[in-house]
Amino acid sequence: MDLNDLIEIAEKENAGAKPIRLRCCTAAGCLSQQGDAVKNALQQAVADAGMSDRVEVIGVGCMGLCSAGPLVKVDPDGALFEQVQPEQCASIIASLNGGGPASASVGSDDIPFFSKQHPIVLENSGRINPERIESYIATGGYQALYHSLRDMAPADVVEEISKSGLRGRGGAGFPTGLKWATVAKMTAERKYIVCNADEGDPGAFMDRSVLESDPHRVLEGMAIAAYAVGATQGFVYVRGEYPLAIARLKTAIQQARRMGLLGTQIFESPFDFRVDLRIGAGAFVCGEETALLRSIEGQRGTPRPRPPFPAQSGLWGYPTLINNVETFANIAPIVTRGSEWFSGIGTEKSKGTKVFALAGKVTNTGLIEVPMGTPLRTIVEEMGGGVPDGKVKAVQTGGPSGGCIPAAHLDTPVDYESLAKLGSIMGSGGMIVMDQSDNMVGVAKFFMEFCMDESCGKCVPCRAGTAQIHKILSKITDGLATSADLDTLRSLCEMVKSTSLCGLGQSAPNPVLSTLRYYPDEYQACIDGGATAEASA
Amino acid sequence: MAVKTLTIDGKAISAREEQTILQAARENGITIPTLCQLNGTSDIGACRLCLVEVAGIPKLLPACVTRVGEGMEVSTDSERIREYRKMIVELLFAERNHVCAACVENGHCELQDLAISVGMDHSRYDYMNPKCAVDITHPRYGIDHNRCVLCGRCVRVCDEIEGAHTWDFQGRGANTRTISDMFVPWGQAASCTSCGKCVQACPTGAIFRRGSTVAEMKKDRTRLDFIVTAREKKQWIA
């Protein structure tokens, strides 16, 4: 396999494309609404209409607008059909043949939800068939890996990633280049690459979507990383709740291995890289890197104190580079288009784009990718279409580790530092919109219950502290609390935040602290009036 | 061997570079409270009682796993740390059913000692009253989960010193339980050698010798030190 082979496959793939292509979403969101039945019905309708010679139906990944699924997009004329039912498929095919308008509702991709996006990570998502490696290669896939292996020294790759300003997309925002450089500098007989796909925040589905829609992009990013830091073995740690992502990753790994894009002597270079899957068993804490590594080793998934960081001592004590799915998905474009291109997008300290999962009380729920620094208002009100029949009260970012940002701060640009200033975090990209009917004490209680249940039980503040915080919040929502309980709540939150062993406990109080900060009246009202509030997040 | 100089609570001390802050403090007669730490087994930084402040670092650091550094200024007893430690001990007492009056370890218990040393006169937190089992299927020993603080000392002593790995944890959060083998009653745990190291390692009355009554159980940690010294220094001395 060399560059010419790649180009040949791409040309063949593009030449084989039929004049009219119907892209049918087969990611988990649309599949849950009969997306596969729609795809089958479309194929049947094409065959019935005798149009198989010029029309093809392609199963693709997520197109983003999950609330309007199942989605079908027609190339090249660009029509977008929403909420397609299998029985409408015949009329869609007929409409292609001049048979009058289709009975399915027609959407537009000229709405802010699409037009304000800047897809890099998601650029192939919803366009290519995630189950065919040729489809990825046709977009120029694996050429970045070729370019790295043949034209760049490992140090050049690290340098390029450093210059791009890419920061970890898992939540903490650690500079990716610095992490790579650390692992690259370690001398060890072996090193590992780990892709963290244990996405567990309630309301977050960015990584799932990337894996379901464009798995090769992630594998290529991992391979480039392995070359850059000198690793030969990689693991993708996917949560067991993502069966489709697992299946597509398995297929992708198999295909890449068969084509010699993974395995030994990739592109006839001395570089070997093997990727294996590891499936998580449902513990949220396994998204924490040291717990994840222990889980891969086959041990109980509990975090350990850092240092030593995984970059120094990770899997089985060897230097390990661990990045998130979205981080790896950014690598190939940076190598192909250059760090300058990438660092031209975003803000001074937060470069590139970020994928967000919009959920909650918002008209357009789904996945979006916007440049860093995009104001929250643009995301929630313009792209998300705001709250149906209501007003935005707050936006919760960062999941159970994040905080609630009140509507008054909607003009805040979304980047790592600005969100931290407001008492929230970027997190992995979950964004839950809340309206006036949502009670913020209930929201805080919901997230605290999540953290309490997901605490691994190793350190005392997180294990016992989150349980006490939850108990106090329950007292508050049950109208049984006093002002003294509010003081205890505050002091416990500060203590759990300052003393917990890992990120789970250190950030677990954030939803409480941020709602206490912005909505003290709602807490006080529960105490004064004994009002009952329930989570509606 | 490199030596670092640092100050702990204003006292200038020197320590070998591989030593932790906790080891350096102890060598110099400075007490930092601990619970999960047990000499001879690996340090896990779980109980958070040994958290200290280091000048220039905003985070609190666990002394048991933090190596000494040149010029480090460590503070082990600030008001903030004292308050956090007290809260941690109160949380432990509220978490399970610690009834000192009815406990074999009463008077010799590390948890009780901690309560005294942090100045706890009551727990400000609601008692959780969890339902916990007592396992007395083993012919010589028993485990009462009501008194377990999940420090993991039994797990590590069994794995790292005895080499049996009978103990481990099951479940998570407040539902975490110490289990023997694959969650079988202790008496049926095939890997258990009945060596009793876990009994000596347990800081509370959770693991006890059967037949002991209130306040009778006194653990002898020197037995563990003896074995560790023998292994590490090849000398049969206590």
Add this chain to the structure above:
Amino acid sequence: MDRVRLATIWLGGCSGCHMSFLDLDEFLIDLADIVDVVYGPVVDPKEYPDNVDICLIEGAVCSDEHIHHVKNIRAKTKIVVAFGDCAVTGNVPAMRNPLGKIGPILQEIYCDRPETQGQMPGEKGLMPVLIDTVVPVHQVIKVDAFLPGCPPPAARIKEFVQLALSGAEPKLQGSGLKPG
């Protein structure tokens, strides 16, 4: 100098703390010079009086009657003391908490056991109604000082009472805090 008005009460506990108080021996005679015991198991009054200076509460809060008592005590007392482990932590009476709600527990003990053919205790207005969860006193009312121990040794009680009578904050230190 006004004589100090001292009260004691025995809630859900074994009376061991009161016994330990009696172990103060000759110090009791010194106390009698400056203290009036205005309420408690060792004296006669049936109603808790007003203007009590110090009240030692022994025992955990186990019933509606106990709740009534401690609230009444709080309203009429300057310094409320949780006296002994039951009052401080719930201790032995609280050992029933993990077993669940009180109804099924009483049902099993009084009716379901083969050796009993009893009936549920609960004559209205006669028997206090047990609450589902036994709690320490400070979870019902504000407590000013804690005197742990099961029972607190007489020497610890003496130290505590002397502190309280001297007007200093009656806060024990060191081994005086040992529960059990």
